[in-house]
Amino acid sequence: MSTTLAGPLAGAARVRPDGWLATPLTTDLTRAETQARSLIHRHHPAAPGPVRCLTARYRTATFTLGTPPRQLLKRHGDEAAYLGEVLAYQLLDAERVLPKLYSASDTSRTLVVDFLGEPADIDSEIGFEELIAAVAAIHTAPRRWPQHTAETVRMWCLDSAANSPAPAWVREPTAWRHLLQLTAAAHGDDHVPLGHLDLKADHCRRRTDGCLALIDAETLRPDLTGLPDLITLAYLGQVEGRTLPPRWIRQAYRRHTNDLGAQWSDAGLVRALTAFAKATGLTSLHGADQ
Structure with missing residues (x-):
């Protein structure tokens, strides 16, 4: 994982030093x-x-x-x-x-x-919930994959992760395994835990069909669960003049993911958020657990 120290996932990410890229692109x-x-x-x-x-x-x-x-x-x-x-x-x-x-x-x-030049306004509850719905669709996408796709990414399923050593960047392996168990209870053992989107207001745009789309997907990983994105949503709801309650964001996320086939309870989601913070050293859940 990598992000800036001041970002929504501060403490849970390893910051890469300047000059880490062997063949940088020109800035001219x-x-x-x-x-x-x-x-x-x-x-x-x-x-x-x-x-x-x-x-x-x-x-x-x-x-x-x-x-x-x-x-x-x-x-x-x-x-x-x-x-x-x-x-x-x-x-x-x-x-x-x-x-x-x-x-x-x-x-x-x-x-x-x-090229999507039209921004999607996420400052209102209606606009922000559209973003939440898009994130929920991403996190539950494995339920709708054709068989050949599911077989191709089988190595990243939760049951495989549960039987493998915790990633090197995880600080508390026990908490990490608890997080995987909670996620499996909500999504199933064969779920591929997609997560770690680069969620920013500027990355929310309108497709030609009017639907919200995310224009930057390079950070998506099939081994992190969706918890980093829910935490980031709680953070986004409270910056740049927004005053969207983190509890409302969590409840909206749970509703949309469950509508798409997940089985999160509110208590289970709070426990998963807490487990993620403990496992990774996250400094703040931005109220998502309240």
């Missing part, structure tokens, strides 16, 4: 744009033009394609982040919670997806 917008044109020509020939650089960071770069923008090229400097995002598109294809994926290139670590 003009140079990044020139490189993108070459990569598109070789790996995404069907993508529209022209190409315009939106962001050029050492880990990722993004480019609009078309005038007005119709698609987005995303380039990763980190192979794990690229593979994580491709995995997210594969595992969540039927959920309609991400932009449409047009093409991906393992060689260049690039993806071409729909």
Whole structure:
């Protein structure tokens, strides 16, 4: 796991030092744009033009394609982040919670997806509950996977995790195993525990069909459970001028996940949140356990 110390998961994450990426991308917008044109020509020939650089960071770069923008090229400097995002598109294809994926290139670590320029307002209860519903759909997606997908990711099922050593970043293995047991009680032993979305207001956009979508899925992991995302939702409900009660957020999350096949009790969800904090060293649950 990794995040900033001041973020919603402070204490539960290991912060990577500066310079950890062996082959960083250029941060010069003009140079990044020139490189993108070459990569598109070789790996995404069907993508529209022209190409315009939106962001050029050492880990990722993004480019609009078309005038007005119709698609987005995303380039990763980190192979794990690229593979994580491709995995997210594969595992969540039927959920309609991400932009449409047009093409991906393992060689260049690039993806071409729909450009979603319209923000989704999450400041009201109605808008924020739409975000909660999208997160719930992601966390329960394994229930709706076709058999070939379920078999492919069998190694990440809860019953396999329960019989394996706790991850190296877990501080309290006993609490971690308790968390897995609680999650299995709610989702089933064969559940793949998807979680760790990069939830931010700016990542909430409108698809062309009007539904809320998340435009950044590179952090999604199939071994963390959905608890980090519920904690982040509680945090988001109290920042940037929002005053959404954490208890309301937890109850809405439980309702939406249970509507999609989970069997969380409120007491079980609180115990799972507490177990996650104890297992990982999380400094605050932001009221999600109250």
